[in-house]
Amino acid sequence: MYQKEQLLSRLSGYFSFIAIFISCLGLLGLVISTANQRTKEIGIRKxxxxxxxxxxxxxxxxxxxxxxxxxxxxxxxxxxLMQKWLGGYAYRINIQWWVFLIAGCICVIIAIVTVGYQTLKAAHANPVDSLRSE
Structure with missing residues (x-):
C-alpha cells in the first residue's frame, strides 16, 4: 500500500545526502575564499x-x-510543507519542534567546524608571508 512512499523515502534520502554534500562543499569554498581575501587583515591583526x-x-x-x-x-x-504532506495520511502524526532544533544545531555545528578550521589554518600562517606581497 505504501510502496510509492517507500520509494520516495529512499530517493529523498539519496538526494538529501547529495544536496547536503554539495552545500557543505559550497560553504567550504566560501570560507576558503573569504579566508584568502582576509589573509592580510588576519596577518595585521596578529x-x-x-x-x-x-x-x-x-x-x-x-x-x-x-x-x-x-x-x-x-x-x-x-x-x-511537512504538515501538508503528513496531513494526507490516515494515521496522522505531528512534527515536533525539537526535530527542527536538532537540524538547525547540526547546521550550525557543521558551519562552526568548517569556518573554525579554515580560520585556524589562516591564523597559524606566518603573518610576514601574507604582508610581504605589498
Missing amino acids: ILGARLRSILNILLKEFAMLIIIAIVIATPLCFY
Missing part, C-alpha cells in the same frame, strides 16, 4: 597582538548570521 579567539570570532560571527538567517527562513516553510 602582528598588532590579536588573540586567536578574536580572529575566530570575526569570521564565525559573519557566517553564523548567514546560517541563522537561513534557518529562520527554512524552518517555517519546512514545517508548513
